[in-house]
Amino acid sequence: MKGNAVFKGAHNRCLALLAALEPGERLPSRTELSARLGVSRTTVRAVLAALGAAGILTEDGGALLLLRRPRAEDGFPETQTLTVAQSVERRFTEWLLQGDFRAGQTLNSAELARRFGTSTTTIREYLAHFQRFGLIERRPNSAWMFLGVTPGFADDLYEVREMFELRAAAQLIARPARDPAFAALAALEAEHRDLLSRVEARARAFPALDERLHRLVHEASGNRYMIEFYNGVSALFHYTYAWNRGDEAERNRLALGEHLHYIAALRARDLGEAQAALKAHLATARAKLKRSIGDGASGATG
Numbered sequence: 001m002k003g004n005a006v007f008k009g010a011h012n013r014c015l016a017l018l019a020a021l022e023p024g025e026r027l028p029s030r031t032e033l034s035a036r037l038g039v040s041r042t043t044v045r046a047v048l049a050a051l052g053a054a055g056i057l058t059e060d061g062g063a064l065l066l067l068r069r070p071r072a073e074d075g076f077p078e079t080q081t082l083t084v085a086q087s088v089e090r091r092f093t094e095w096l097l098q099g100d101f102r103a104g105q106t107l108n109s110a111e112l113a114r115r116f117g118t119s120t121t122t123i124r125e126y127l128a129h130f131q132r133f134g135l136i137e138r139r140p141n142s143a144w145m146f147l148g149v150t151p152g153f154a155d156d157l158y159e160v161r162e163m164f165e166l167r168a169a170a171q172l173i174a175r176p177a178r179d180p181a182f183a184a185l186a187a188l189e190a191e192h193r194d195l196l197s198r199v200e201a202r203a204r205a206f207p208a209l210d211e212r213l214h215r216l217v218h219e220a221s222g223n224r225y226m227i228e229f230y231n232g233v234s235a236l237f238h239y240t241y242a243w244n245r246g247d248e249a250e251r252n253r254l255a256l257g258e259h260l261h262y263i264a265a266l267r268a269r270d271l272g273e274a275q276a277a278l279k280a281h282l283a284t285a286r287a288k289l290k291r292s293i294g295d296g297a298s299g300a301t302g
Helices: 005-018 030-037 041-053 084-098 109-116 120-132 151-173 180-196 203-220 224-233 236-243 248-267 271-301
Strands: 057-060 063-066 106-108 136-139 143-146
Touching: 005 030, 005 041, 005 180, 030 041, 041 057, 084 109, 084 120, 106 109, 109 120, 120 136, 120 143, 120 224, 151 203, 151 224, 151 248, 151 271, 180 203, 180 248, 203 224, 203 236, 203 248, 248 271
Parallel strands: none
Antiparallel strands: 057 063, 106 143, 136 143
């Protein structure tokens, strides 16, 4: 169990939940923990046993009590909490962002499987996300062709994204103040400020941070269709930015500022301000994506 990404992910999420408690406070029941962590009671029991062995909690008369607050070293590295599919998604996205990816480019499932050290089945399942959105076309002999992103597609994409994320933000704000999502937002705010202070040197660190913030909000919806939508298209919100590196640091600086405004509103549980911040941020992002599409088309034909 301890080598399992599901266990390690639940372990880290449980630590985030415990960080909002004071020593001596009672934990939720095992049934509630199972629901809040999104795992089985068997996994919850394994997590609680590990936390007990680490001296973080104890059991007293059937009640679970916090002995001490978690420390950073109590958690597993994020890379160990990813499932095979999530690991492939992350590595594929990184490759996508670092490469020269254009409409008409052909991808081979077997070659991608070798590149990412996984099965062709896993690769096909991931590429199917893009196929459902009309971005990739299946070709003979395990090949796929990327069809490209048009300005019209960008408009449709952002219209749906805004609708879903506005709803998800409302769901997040409605959660209890001690929900782990708010601790995660606080950590993301600190990371944003750190990156903003050295954005020139770490310009390419922004996409992963952006993805984590918006994924956190989408997952707060608890709606599988909203979450699947974001999983399927998240890479597209960044890959075209790579076509023009000229003003990358300045674009990221602006986006970081918009993110900080959004995060502050979410943490303050101010729905109106959060919705306004999100709409402004997505309007900026949509304009940048459409401009990047134009730049990419120019570059492709020139």
